[in-house]
Amino acid sequence: xxxxxxxxxxxxxxxxxxxxxxxxxxxxxxxxxxxxxxxxxxxxxxxxxxxxxxxxxxxxxxxxxxxxxxxxxxxxxxxxxxxxxxxxxxxxxxxxxxxxxxxxxxxxxxxxxxxxxxxxxxxxxxxxxxxxxxxxxxxxxxxxxxxxxxxxxxxxxxxxxxxxxxxxxxxxxxxxxxxxxxxxxxxxxxxxxxxxxxxxxxxxxxxxxxxxxxxxxxxxxxxxxxxxxxxxxxxxxxxxxxxxxxxxxxxxxxxxxxxxxxxxxxxxxxxxxxxxxxxxxxxxxxxxxxxxxxxxxxxxxxxxxxxxxxxxxxxxxxxxxxxxxxxxxxxxxxxxxxxxxxxxxxxxxxxxxxxxxxxxxxxxxxxxxxxxxxxxxxxxxxxxxxxxxxxxxxxxxxxxxxxxxxxxxxxxxxxxxxxxxxxxxxxxxxxxxxxxx
Amino acid sequence: xxxxxxxxxxxxxxxxxxxxxxxxxxxxxxxxxxxxxxxxxxxxxxxxxxxxxxxxxxxxxxxxxxxxxxxxxxxxxxxxxxxxxxxxxxxxxxxxxxxxxxxxxxxxxxxxxxxxxxxxxxxxxxxxxxxxxxxxxxxxxxxxxxxxxxxxxxxxxxxxxxxxxxxxxxxxxxxxxxxxxxxxxxxxxxxxxxxxxxxxxxxxxxxxxxxxxxxxxxxxxxxxxxxxxxxxxxxxxxxxxxxxxxxxxxxxxxxxxxxxxxxxxxxxxxxxxxxxxxxxxxxxxxxxxxxxxxxxxxxxxxxxxxxxxxxxxxxxxxxxxxxxxxxxxxxxxxxxxxxxxxxxxxxxxxxxxxxxxxxxxxxxxxxxxxxxxxxxxxxxxxxxxxxxxxxxxxxxxxxxxxxxxxxxxxxxxxxxxxxxxxxxxxxxxxxxxxxxx
Numbered sequence: 001x002x003x004x005x006x007x008x009x010x011x012x013x014x015x016x017x018x019x020x021x022x023x024x025x026x027x028x029x030x031x032x033x034x035x036x037x038x039x040x041x042x043x044x045x046x047x048x049x050x051x052x053x054x055x056x057x058x059x060x061x062x063x064x065x066x067x068x069x070x071x072x073x074x075x076x077x078x079x080x081x082x083x084x085x086x087x088x089x090x091x092x093x094x095x096x097x098x099x100x101x102x103x104x105x106x107x108x109x110x111x112x113x114x115x116x117x118x119x120x121x122x123x124x125x126x127x128x129x130x131x132x133x134x135x136x137x138x139x140x141x142x143x144x145x146x147x148x149x150x151x152x153x154x155x156x157x158x159x160x161x162x163x164x165x166x167x168x169x170x171x172x173x174x175x176x177x178x179x180x181x182x183x184x185x186x187x188x189x190x191x192x193x194x195x196x197x198x199x200x201x202x203x204x205x206x207x208x209x210x211x212x213x214x215x216x217x218x219x220x221x222x223x224x225x226x227x228x229x230x231x232x233x234x235x236x237x238x239x240x241x242x243x244x245x246x247x248x249x250x251x252x253x254x255x256x257x258x259x260x261x262x263x264x265x266x267x268x269x270x271x272x273x274x275x276x277x278x279x280x281x282x283x284x285x286x287x288x289x290x291x292x293x294x295x296x297x298x299x300x301x302x303x304x305x306x307x308x309x310x311x312x313x314x315x316x317x318x319x320x321x322x323x324x325x326x327x328x329x330x331x332x333x334x335x336x337x338x339x340x341x342x343x344x345x346x347x348x349x350x351x352x353x354x355x356x357x358x359x360x361x362x363x364x365x366x367x368x369x370x371x372x373x374x375x376x377x378x379x380x381x382x383x384x385x386x387x388x389x390x391x392x393x394x395x396x397x398x399x400x401x402x403x404x405x406x407x408x409x410x411x412x413x414x415x416x417x418x419x420x421x422x423x424x425x426x427x428x429x430x431x432x433x434x435x436x437x
Numbered sequence: 438x439x440x441x442x443x444x445x446x447x448x449x450x451x452x453x454x455x456x457x458x459x460x461x462x463x464x465x466x467x468x469x470x471x472x473x474x475x476x477x478x479x480x481x482x483x484x485x486x487x488x489x490x491x492x493x494x495x496x497x498x499x500x501x502x503x504x505x506x507x508x509x510x511x512x513x514x515x516x517x518x519x520x521x522x523x524x525x526x527x528x529x530x531x532x533x534x535x536x537x538x539x540x541x542x543x544x545x546x547x548x549x550x551x552x553x554x555x556x557x558x559x560x561x562x563x564x565x566x567x568x569x570x571x572x573x574x575x576x577x578x579x580x581x582x583x584x585x586x587x588x589x590x591x592x593x594x595x596x597x598x599x600x601x602x603x604x605x606x607x608x609x610x611x612x613x614x615x616x617x618x619x620x621x622x623x624x625x626x627x628x629x630x631x632x633x634x635x636x637x638x639x640x641x642x643x644x645x646x647x648x649x650x651x652x653x654x655x656x657x658x659x660x661x662x663x664x665x666x667x668x669x670x671x672x673x674x675x676x677x678x679x680x681x682x683x684x685x686x687x688x689x690x691x692x693x694x695x696x697x698x699x700x701x702x703x704x705x706x707x708x709x710x711x712x713x714x715x716x717x718x719x720x721x722x723x724x725x726x727x728x729x730x731x732x733x734x735x736x737x738x739x740x741x742x743x744x745x746x747x748x749x750x751x752x753x754x755x756x757x758x759x760x761x762x763x764x765x766x767x768x769x770x771x772x773x774x775x776x777x778x779x780x781x782x783x784x785x786x787x788x789x790x791x792x793x794x795x796x797x798x799x800x801x802x803x804x805x806x807x808x809x810x811x812x813x814x815x816x817x818x819x820x821x822x823x824x825x826x827x828x829x830x831x832x833x834x835x836x837x838x839x840x841x842x843x844x845x846x847x848x849x850x851x852x853x854x855x856x857x858x859x860x861x862x863x864x865x866x867x868x869x870x871x872x873x874x
Contacts, residue, residue, distance in 0.1 A: 024586070024733075034776040035585055035653065130583060136734035138575070138583035146567060146575035148472055149461070149754020216472065279740065282719070296461075296751035297573035297741065303716065304737035314733035317586020339471040 005038045007324045010074035011045045012067055012090060013081035016055050016309035017104060017131075018045065021078060021316050023056035036321055038328040044070045046081075055309060072097050076323045078316060079103040088112060095120045095127075100323040104131030104312055110205035110221040113212065126326065128319035133206045134159055134288040136311040137304040138318075143213040143292070150294040152214040154254035156435055159206040161286035161306035162189045162197040163229050163249040167271070168284050170237040171246055177233060189286050189307075199228035200249065203269045207251035210290070211267045214253055216340035219267055225347040227270035236429045239357065239400070243385075245273040246281040250434055256345050264345040272434040273355050280435065291435075348409035353382070353436065355402050357429040358418060362397040369423040370399060377414030380404040396425055402433065442475045444761045447511035448482045449504055449527055450518035453492050453746035454541060454568070455482065458515060458753050460493035473758055475765040481507045483518075483527075492746060509534050513760045515753060516540040525549060532557045532564075537760040541568030541749055547642035547658035550649065563763065565756035570643045571596055571725040573748040574741040575755075580650040580729070587731040589651040591691035593872055596643040598723035598743035599626045599634040600666050600686040604708070605721050607674040608683055614670060626723050626744075636665035637686065640706045644688035647727070648704040651690055653777035656704055662784040664707035673866045676794065676837065680822075682710040683718040687871055693782050701782040709871040710792050717872065728872075785846035790819070790873065792839050794866040795855060799834040806860040807836060814851030817841040833862055839870065 011022045025032070025042045033039045045058055046067035064070055067090055071077050077094035079101060081087045087108055091101050101120065103109065109116075109132045120127050130140045134157075143152070158164050162184055169180035181198070184190040196202045204224040211219045229249050240247050249271050256266045274281045279301050283289045288306025293299050305311040360366045367384070374381050383402040403411065419427050448459045462469070462479045470476045482495055483504035501507055504527050508514050514531035516538060518524045524545055528538050538557065540546065546553075546569045557564050567577045571594075580589070595601050599621055606617035618635070621627045633639045641661040648656045666686050677684050686708050693703045711718045716738050720726045725743025730736050742748040797803045804821070811818050820839040840848065856864050 020733075028586075032586065136587075136731075137737060138579035141578060141583050142575040145759050146578050146755040147751065148758035149465075149469065149756075150573075150751040279719075282716075294573075294751060296457075296747040296754075298745075298748055300574060300739075300741035302737075302739060305735045308735075310733040311735055314584065314587040314731060317733075318583040319586075321585035322582050 005328055006041050007036070007038050007076060007327050008041050008043045008074045009076045009078060009320065009324075010043055010070045012071070012077065012079045012087070014045050014047045014054055014058060014063070015080065017312045017316065018080035019054040019056040019058060020309045020313040021080065021320075022058050022062070024313060024317060025320075026059075032321065036324045036328065038324060040320075040324060043073050046070050068093065071099065074099050075327050076100045076102060076320060078320060079105060080316065081105070082107070084108055084111060091116060092119060095123060095125050098123055098125060100126050100128070100327065102128045102316055102319040102323055104129065104316055106132040106202070106205045106209065110208045113209065114218040126323065128323055130319050131312045131315035133209050134290060134302070134304070134306050135308060136314040137288055137290065137302050137306070138315075139210070139290050139302050140213065142302065143210070147292070147294055147297060150296045152292060152294045154293045155210050155214055155252070155290060156280060157207070157210060157251045157290040158248055158280055158283050158288050159251050159290070159306065160197055160200075160203040160249060161288055162194070163203070164283060164288070164306075165189045165286045166198075167229060167232065167237070167247055167249065170232070170234055171241060172284070174234070174238070198230055200226045200269045203249060203251045207253055207267050207269050210251065211253035211265060215255065215265050215342055217265060217342045219265065219344060223267065223344045225268040225270070229271050232271050233429070236431065239429070240273050240355075240431070243400070244276050245355075245433070246276055247271050247431065248274050248280060248283075250274070250280075252434060256350065258343075258345055258349055262343075264343045266345050266350045268347060268350065270432060272432045274435045278435040348407065348412075350408045351405045352408060352411070353403050353405050353433040354379075354411045354415070355400070355431045355433050356415065356418070356427065358399045358401065359396050359425040359428055360399050360423050361425060362395050366397075366423045367399070369421065370401070370418065373417045373421055374401070374403070374414055377417060378410050379406045379414045398428070442765055443478050444473070444475050444513060444764050445478050445480045445511045446513045446515060446757065446761075447480055447507045449508070449514065449516045449524070451482050451484045451491055451495060451500070452517065454749045454753065455517035456491040456493040456495060457746045457750040458517065458757075459495050459499070461750060461754060462757075463496075469758065473761045473765065475761060477757075477761060480510050483507050505530065508536065511536050512764050513537045513539060513757060515757060516542060517753065518542070519544070521545055521548065528553060529556060532560060532562050535560055535562060537563045537565070537764065539565045539753055539756040539760055541566065541753055543569040543639070543642045543646065547645045550646065551655040563760065565760055566646075567756050568749045568752035570646050571727060571739070571741070571743050572745060573751040574725055574727065574739050574743070575752075576647070576727050576739050577650065579739065580647070584729070584731055584734060587733045589729060589731045591730045592647050592651055592689070592727060593717060594644070594647060594688045594727040595685055595717055595720050595725050596688050596727070596743065597634055597637075597640040597686060598725055599631070600637075600640070601720065601725070601743070602626045602723045603635075604666060604669065604674070604684055604686065607669070607671055608678060609721070611671070611675070635667055637663045637706045640686060640688045644690055644704050644706050647688065648690035648702060652692065652702050652779055654702060654779045656702065656781060660704065660781045662705035662707070666708050669708050670866070673794075673868065676866070677710050677792075677868070680837070681713050682792075682870070683713055684708050684868065685711050685717060685720070687711070687717075689871060693787065695780075695782055695786055699780075701780045703782045703787045705784060705787065707869060709869045711872045715872040785844065785849075787845045788842045789845060789848070790840050790842050790870040791816075791848045791852070792837070792868045792870050793852065793855070793864065795836045795838070796833050796862040796865055797836050797860050798862060799832050803834075803860040804836070806858065807838070807855065810854045810858055811838070811840070811851055814854060815847050816843045816851045835865070
């Protein structure tokens with residue numbers, strides 16, 4: 001490879017993804033050189049413990065515990081440690097030294113992305129982060145570049161494989177929430193502490209990243225309205241299934257207007273009903289999919305594995321090849337773009353549809369009574385289904401009510417008024433319906 | 438916009454896509470400038486006739502019939518004329534003058550892509566062509582960049598919306614081939630001369646482009662094995678539907694080995710059976726989808742509209758923004774990569790599965806007779822279904838035979854032997870099955 005220039009690459013972190021990336025950089029060195037037009041030299045892999053067991057064995061002489069020195073010896077720094085610190089400080093150090101950065105760190109990008117992109121832009125470096133959302137599914141690059149001349153209006157996305165696995169088990173196999181979660185844990189879809197996944201924090205970070213890109217606006221993860229899947233029951237899933245719906249944990253980002261008609265952005269994560277014929281409804285198991293609607297392009301969908309060491313490594317290596325090509329030929333990285341500065345609208349301003357299950361007393365006049373609550377709340381009813389449970393002796397019935405689109409605030413007030421209504425024994429379930437026109 | 442640098446853009450062709458692109462460049466000039474960090478100045482639109490009617494009205498002073506002069510006044514030339522000449526000469530002239538080129542011209546890229554990319558590389562220019570395959574669906578950029586560190590093993594794609602519309606009508610509405618084609622023509626899915634679509638030429642061009650990118654190998658369109666949909670009948674579609682299949686016109690590119698085990702590439706377009714639960718099976722109407730399998734990333738799917746002026750314009754504008762960003766900051770375009778130089782294998786070496794419908798004489802021993810033909814041909818039978826048509830008085834029966842995977846050459850010889858067999862009245866239908874393991 002004497003006629004190639006050389007690009008020095010450092011990998012920070014040798015966990016599942018990091019050790020895979022480092023191993024591939026070594027194994028496929030010649031093939032990558034041909035694709036890039038330059039040799040990729042792996043100058044070191046920063047680890048916490050030199051003798052820890054790893055998924056892929058790496059040459060001992062490449063390992064170092066001195067990440068701070070390593071980042072200054074590289075043209076491209078691949079950060080796969082995760083978490084905010086020391087990842088952030090090391091990335092800053094790499095950028096200040098003029099290196100490009102490739103990272104899969106969604107927490108860091110969601111919290112400090114704009115700051116890091118601007119820091120990189122000042123020195124002519126670039127930050128690549130395709131692996132931060134939906135693993136190997138190309139979604140960052142399409143949003144940043146392919147749709148750069150179009151206007152995204154809405155994204156509906158399944159970006160957390162663990163919760164999709166759980167909800168899919170419940171939907172397709174009739175598992176209880178507990179059983180589905182136990183299976184997810186057993187098969188490695190969930191961490192020992194599942195909070196980040198099941199409470200929607202992971203999806204909210206990814207929603208923030210997608211929204212920032214789609215709307216050219218800095219959107220921090222804590223501005224994302226978030227509900228997890230812990231309240232979703234097997235009964236809800238079954239009832240949804242019978243009505244032609246699937247329950248999915250959706251990350252939703254869309255352009256919206258506030259009460260005065262001023263433009264804003266809504267970014268939210270919650271379990272919602274999707275029509276069974278929506279393209280996202282057939283995303284099974286631990287897979288991810290991102291459904292993008294743009295003004296000119298119309299609806300697009302990107303589908304694939306949302307996690308996994310190999311899959312994430314594929315995205316990291318794609319970014320690394322891009323960064324290396326740029327390094328060889330000089331020139332720009334992909335610039336950050338937050339010029340739009342749209343406000344994030346509070347959840348109360350979002351317009352959505354509710355799907356409400358009530359237990360009511362089974363006597364004449366109840367339906368009129370309940371309908372009156374919706375009417376006074378300014379919420380229009382689209383569908384009503386009444387079930388009397390078999391063998392019911394308590395004198396109660398079940399009402400399932402689907403609303404037309406209404407403001408979230410009005411819907412919440414209506415649900416509160418239903419709970420207080422004398423005809424209503426209990427509000428059993430409230431879910432939003434998404435993905436319809 | 439005084440503090441912005443300026444990028445001069447010329448548009449060649451003002452048809453459906455060209456007039457849309459030019460109009461958006463004018464309408465969204467300020468927003469695009471913010472995204473790019475530079476003003477985009479539309480310096481002219483080359484047309485054949487100054488006074489022709491257009492989808493989008495354009496300022497008269499921008500129109501010119503002198504494309505040759507126009508391309509020398511631009512930093513980015515957007516070619517949307519279609520066809521080989523004069524598009525090729527104008528692009529060469531633009532490249533030689535140092536301009537970047539954005540094109541949606543699949544015929545030109547399939548026939549002369551590598552030549553144009555190399556010409557551009559010599560002068561430090563770049564050629565972008567996201568719009569050449571599957572309109573607004575980002576597939577070129579993901580293959581060129583996102584998967585640049587991975588190895589694509591196979592692509593199954595629906596890349597011709599017209600034929601997908603026709604086959605979908607036949608499958609979902611029971612239309613005859615003639616009725617479906619008439620509807621496609623009426624709704625604008627087909628040109629007055631439908632040959633390019635229905636005979637698979639359009640899909641073959643796109644298959645060649647995808648294969649070149651996926652396998653880093655120059656693959657001309659005429660190296661693609663091609664069958665169109667003109668032989669597909671309503672009976673075949675219905676029989677496939679009953680057996681749990683959908684017939685789709687597939688573009689298939691995959692790594693394969695020849696008889697000696699040497700690596701090669703198979704690139705082919707034909708109508709094939711897909712299992713109804715394959716993700717491509719639910720691609721309806723005029724939509725496109727590209728299903729990519731890569732070593733590390735696993736299966737990925739990209740889905741969206743495969744045609745349309747607005748949709749294609751979205752892809753063209755995304756490329757234009759990318760080219761403009763690169764122009765402002767200097768630096769590399771996306772390089773071509775054909776270093777792998779894999780041979781394209783002849784169709785006879787491809788391994789596939791056949792789904793064969795035979796009319797046979799209805800007497801004892803026929804099944805053994807037919808099975809013997811398969812056995813002697815070295816083709817293993819997976820499924821057999823025998824139907825006696827209602828009210829059949831001719832003493833014939835229908836045999837539907839699904840084979841295991843076998844070489845195309847062996848399968849063809851077996852079908853020929855079946856046609857010659859005394860028990861076989863007629864070979865009614867032969868289709869390949871794709872998308873299975």
